Amino acid sequence: MKVNLKVWRQRNGNAQGKLVDYQLDNVSPDMSFLEMIDVLNGELTMKGEEMIAFDHDCREGICGMCSMYINGRAHGPQTGATTCQLHMRSFSDGDTIVVEPWRARAFPVIKDLMVDRSAFDRVVQAGGYVSVNTGSARDANETLIPRPIADEAMDAAQCIGCGACVAACKNASAMLFVAAKVSHLAVLPQGQAEASLRAEKMVAQMDAEGFGACSFTGACSVECPKSISLDHIARLNREYLGSKVTSQAI
Amino acid sequence: MNLESKIPEGPLAEKWSRHKFGLKLVNPANKRKYDVIVVGTGLAGASAAASLAELGYNVKAFCFQDSPRRAHSIAAQGGINAAKNYQNDGDSIFRLFYDTVKGGDYRAREGNVYRLAEVSVNIIDQCVAQGVPFAREYGGLLANRSFGGAQVSRTFYARGQTGQQLLLGAYSALSRQIANGKVKMYPRTEMLDVVVQDGKARGIVTRNLVTGKIESHAAHAVLLCTGGYGNVFYLSTNAMGSNVTAAWRAHKKGAFFGNPCFTQIHPTCIPVKGDYQSKLTLMSESLRNDGRVWVPKTKEDAEKIRKGQLKATDLKEEDRDYFLERRYPAFGNLVPRDVASRNAKNMCDEGRGVASTGLAVYLDFADAIKRDGQKTIEAKYGNLFEMYEKIVDDNPYETPMMIYPAVHYTMGGLWVDYNLMTSIPGLYALGEANFSDHGANRLGASALMQGLADGYFVIPYTLGDYLATIGPADKVSVDNPAFKEAEANVKHTIDRFLNTKGTKPVDTYHKELGHIMWEYCGMSRTAEGLAKAKKMIQALKADFWQNVRVVGENEEMNQALENAGRVADFIELGELMVDDALAREESCGGHFREEYQTPDGEALRNDAEFAYVAAWEYKGENKPEVLHKEELVFENVKLTQRSYK
Ligand SMILES: Cc1cc2nc3c(=O)[nH]c(=O)nc-3n(C[C@H](O)[C@H](O)[C@H](O)COP(=O)(O)OP(=O)(O)OC[C@H]3O[C@@H](n4cnc5c(N)ncnc54)[C@H](O)[C@@H]3O)c2cc1C
Numbered sequence: 001m002k003v004n005l006k007v008w009r010q011r012n013g014n015a016q017g018k019l020v021d022y023q024l025d026n027v028s029p030d031m032s033f034l035e036m037i038d039v040l041n042g043e044l045t046m047k048g049e050e051m052i053a054f055d056h057d058c059r060e061g062i063c064g065m066c067s068m069y070i071n072g073r074a075h076g077p078q079t080g081a082t083t084c085q086l087h088m089r090s091f092s093d094g095d096t097i098v099v100e101p102w103r104a105r106a107f108p109v110i111k112d113l114m115v116d117r118s119a120f121d122r123v124v125q126a127g128g129y130v131s132v133n134t135g136s137a138r139d140a141n142e143t144l145i146p147r148p149i150a151d152e153a154m155d156a157a158q159c160i161g162c163g164a165c166v167a168a169c170k171n172a173s174a175m176l177f178v179a180a181k182v183s184h185l186a187v188l189p190q191g192q193a194e195a196s197l198r199a200e201k202m203v204a205q206m207d208a209e210g211f212g213a214c215s216f217t218g219a220c221s222v223e224c225p226k227s228i229s230l231d232h233i234a235r236l237n238r239e240y241l242g243s244k245v246t247s248q249a250i
Numbered sequence: 251m252n253l254e255s256k257i258p259e260g261p262l263a264e265k266w267s268r269h270k271f272g273l274k275l276v277n278p279a280n281k282r283k284y285d286v287i288v289v290g291t292g293l294a295g296a297s298a299a300a301s302l303a304e305l306g307y308n309v310k311a312f313c314f315q316d317s318p319r320r321a322h323s324i325a326a327q328g329g330i331n332a333a334k335n336y337q338n339d340g341d342s343i344f345r346l347f348y349d350t351v352k353g354g355d356y357r358a359r360e361g362n363v364y365r366l367a368e369v370s371v372n373i374i375d376q377c378v379a380q381g382v383p384f385a386r387e388y389g390g391l392l393a394n395r396s397f398g399g400a401q402v403s404r405t406f407y408a409r410g411q412t413g414q415q416l417l418l419g420a421y422s423a424l425s426r427q428i429a430n431g432k433v434k435m436y437p438r439t440e441m442l443d444v445v446v447q448d449g450k451a452r453g454i455v456t457r458n459l460v461t462g463k464i465e466s467h468a469a470h471a472v473l474l475c476t477g478g479y480g481n482v483f484y485l486s487t488n489a490m491g492s493n494v495t496a497a498w499r500a501h502k503k504g505a506f507f508g509n510p511c512f513t514q515i516h517p518t519c520i521p522v523k524g525d526y527q528s529k530l531t532l533m534s535e536s537l538r539n540d541g542r543v544w545v546p547k548t549k550e551d552a553e554k555i556r557k558g559q560l561k562a563t564d565l566k567e568e569d570r571d572y573f574l575e576r577r578y579p580a581f582g583n584l585v586p587r588d589v590a591s592r593n594a595k596n597m598c599d600e601g602r603g604v605a606s607t608g609l610a611v612y613l614d615f616a617d618a619i620k621r622d623g624q625k626t627i628e629a630k631y632g633n634l635f636e637m638y639e640k641i642v643d644d645n646p647y648e649t650p651m652m653i654y655p656a657v658h659y660t661m662g663g664l665w666v667d668y669n670l671m672t673s674i675p676g677l678y679a680l681g682e683a684n685f686s687d688h689g690a691n692r693l694g695a696s697a698l699m700q701g702l703a704d705g706y707f708v709i710p711y712t713l714g715d716y717l718a719t720i721g722p723a724d725k726v727s728v729d730n731p732a733f734k735e736a737e738a739n740v741k742h743t744i745d746r747f748l749n750t751k752g753t754k755p756v757d758t759y760h761k762e763l764g765h766i767m768w769e770y771c772g773m774s775r776t777a778e779g780l781a782k783a784k785k786m787i788q789a790l791k792a793d794f795w796q797n798v799r800v801v802g803e804n805e806e807m808n809q810a811l812e813n814a815g816r817v818a819d820f821i822e823l824g825e826l827m828v829d830d831a832l833a834r835e836e837s838c839g840g841h842f843r844e845e846y847q848t849p850d851g852e853a854l855r856n857d858a859e860f861a862y863v864a865a866w867e868y869k870g871e872n873k874p875e876v877l878h879k880e881e882l883v884f885e886n887v888k889l890t891q892r893s894y895k
């Protein structure tokens with residue numbers, strides 16, 4: 001099949017960017033979207049042009065590195081999938097496909113389709129952990145965690161930190177990402193001691209990074225490749241309010 | 251040079267405790283006077299960096315991804331082993347040790363493997379304390395499954411995302427130390443050389459992948475936790491960025507490379523579809539607990555299936571060959587990976603492979619679904635089935651999955667002693683980057699265990715001994731000529747890539763190398779094929795340096811440039827792997843030399859001559875490497891032919 005691509009090209013964070021047209025013939029429907037870009041990059045190199053820069057690593061939907069905004073949707077038309085899990089069979093012969101980077105103030109563009117998501121790391125550094133040193137743990141079976149609780153924690157812990165939730169949100173809010181981490185640790189007994197403090201610190205860092213406010217439209221959860229539920233935002237709000245009553249951090 | 255493994259004296263079960271007691275300690279107040287560099291923040295690196303920082307050392311950590319949370323460890327699906335014996339099914343530290351030594355076809359060190367089994371139990375405790383949501387029973391106790399042919403249930407798991415959850419645990423510990431100011435993290439930074447001065451590792455040279463800046467970092471010790479080199483085959487289950495560069499450049503600076511030809515081909519991956527394919531996807535081994543592997547009994551039926559004239563479900567029971575169950579009645583579909591892979595290949599070589607390419611066998615869940623119901627199967631493997639359907643566009647609940655072996659893991663790596671130190675003092679290797687514990691074949695769920703054992707529970711002890719011995723003053727500044735020279739070399743190589751202005755993209759060379767390695771140094775190897783491969787690789791190398799095309803500049807994000815360096819190193823490593831495979835005139839584990847097999851086609855070891863670790867020493871550009879042998883001593887297990895019949 002043939003596709004017409006409009007791809008965002010931007011030399012670096014300070015340069016102006018624009019959409020550039022490319023045409024690819026001979027696309028196989030079994031190719032993944034990223035393999036299609038690989039083919040295009042091979043052709044560009046042969047012509048002496050620079051490859052399109054984009055983040056990717058595992059190519060199986062788990063590392064959270066790939067991050068393309070395709071035809072107006074984070075990770076493209078499929079739901080519950082990352083860009084690297086998208087295949088060309090989701091498109092038709094002759095389609096025009098617009099490919100852009102995540103757009104958010106807290107995610108500045110590095111080059112072309114690649115953005116800087118280190119804000120997420122700093123939000124985790126603010127408190128997304130249980131304070132325990134190596135070697136000081138007790139036997140794992142001494143902490144009983146009933147299956148439904150473990151399952152709930154796992155549902156939240158599945159977040160891959162891709163940032164699609166931010167890209168999908170009109171306010172570029174990071175609430176779903178932050179809520180997933182807060183919720184994962186808040187439901188487990190190991191994480192409860194620090195639950196409120198954690199919520200407070202992570203939310204403060206989220207604000208400091210320039211992510212927008214949450215207006216609870218749910219766009220994030222729809223585009224989230226791991227289908228992280230909005231319920232976690234409700235839990236985050238509860239923990240956060242609790243922290244305001246007994247504020248220790250700020 | 252004398253290869254000293256430094257395995258402690260004494261009874262097996264006491265070696266590690268005695269050794270720990272004998273190690274020098276760094277006084278708590280002095281720890282802050284030492285700087286440690288950790289390259290790589292996967293399971294091994296993140297756990298090491300966090301634990302060392304908690305002890306008080308100043309750590310600098312590096313990774314090439316945009317965040318430590320994205321290391322390739324994140325992709326591990328199946329689980330992590332530990333000798334907890336929570337299921338009361340006869341597991342013990344000794345049994346885990348024994349299974350691992352046997353599974354590795356008796357090419358690993360007893361002492362190392364025993365220590366691994368011993369600390370495995372602490373790993374689970376540590377991870378649970380961090381909040382890793384392992385699977386649980388209704389009563390709240392941890393759940394286990396049997397995995398990778400083990401006859402006890404000792405595998406802990408978090409759905410099909412065990413690696414992700416373990417890595418996020420280690421990443422959270424690391425993040426806490428970054429916040430504490432004890433770790434300085436350098437993401438999107440690639441290590442391009444190790445600096446050795448006066449016989450010791452003194453630091454590294456890196457390239458900032460966003461700005462292209464070349465920089466030196468000095469420290470008292472350097473830990474390479476940079477993962478495996480499976481991508482030397484181009485197509486593998488590894489992440490696209492996994493590479494050998496850090497290990498290879500250390501090798502060229504004097505670190506010996508151990509058993510480079512020991513690579514693991516995993517039996518259950520989604521088969522190759524086309525030329526454009528960039529990576530292969532693993533279907534977790536746990537699927538073999540319920541799936542039955544088969545091909546058509548006759549070539550004629552297989553031919554019809556390949557042409558699309560017949561469907562798998564059309565074939566009657568008696569027309570199917572469940573070849574693993576037939577050949578290995580005791581273990582059936584659960585034979586170790588090397589055995590399962592080789593058998594699948596043999597079936598396809600006989601012309602009984604399926605899929606349009608003829609390079610696939612079936613993994614069939616029909617019986618399991620009939621027995622346990624679709625709900626149960628869905629609960630166990632739902633996410634894997636979904637993943638399969640997304641990629642192949644076929645519903646595995648209705649038609650059998652198609653699978654084929656793919657490169658998955660590298661048992662070889664930098665040679666290290668019992669303290670995880672390479673042959674360069676002050677340079678350590680942890681996790682998949684070292685050669686240590688898996689011998690010639692790794693059992694399922696034991697790589698995660700090894701990475702975390704090395705990082706959480708081994709290096710915090712053994713590193714202290716070295717640091718206490720050299721003392722805080724024994725550090726070299728980045729102004730030392732050794733650093734300047736290394737920086738100049740790195741820049742020179744980069745300029746060479748950019749100025750060659752040839753005709754072929756880097757990927758073309760990587761694919762070509764992959765073809766050569768897979769064909770001649772893959773699932774089965776011959777002296778003749780290996781000799782041919784060596785010539786082909788040398789020709790490829792010459793062509794690469796003359797005709798490679800890298801567009802763009804150094805002073806910017808340039809993924810073609812990053813890749814050029816990695817592929818150049820893979821090409822050189824490929825040649826060493828071929829040398830190693832040629833020198834090892836026996837079959838063991840994943841290394842199958844066609845000349846050395848039993849009458850019924852099983853691997854034929856030669857313990858009298860080859861019960862050693864091959865440690866290769868680099869001698870300079872285009873000079874043959876020198877083979878050193880570390881004899882393996884077995885005092886606690888009896889060497890037998892592995893039998894899974
Ligand atoms: C699909 C898949 C499934 C698996 N499933 C299992 C399983 O179920 N159970 C199991 O036990 N094992 C499994 N394994 C194996 C296991 O995941 C790996 O062996 C293990 O995670 C390796 O961890 P590591 O820390 O050594 O390296 P990695 O996780 O590969 O980390 C390497 C790190 O080094 C960095 N790095 C590399 N080179 C450089 C450089 N030059 N400069 C700077 N940084 C660098 C990277 O950025 C990264 O941070 C699986 C492997 C695959 C491919």
Ligand code: SF4
Pocket residue numbers: 158159160161162163164165166176177180220223224225226227228
């Ligand atoms: S919540 Fe979903 S969309 Fe947001 S970072 Fe996590 S996985 Fe990505």
Ligand code: FES
Pocket residue numbers: 055056057058059060061062063064065066082083084085
């Ligand atoms: S490349 Fe890892 S999630 Fe897409």
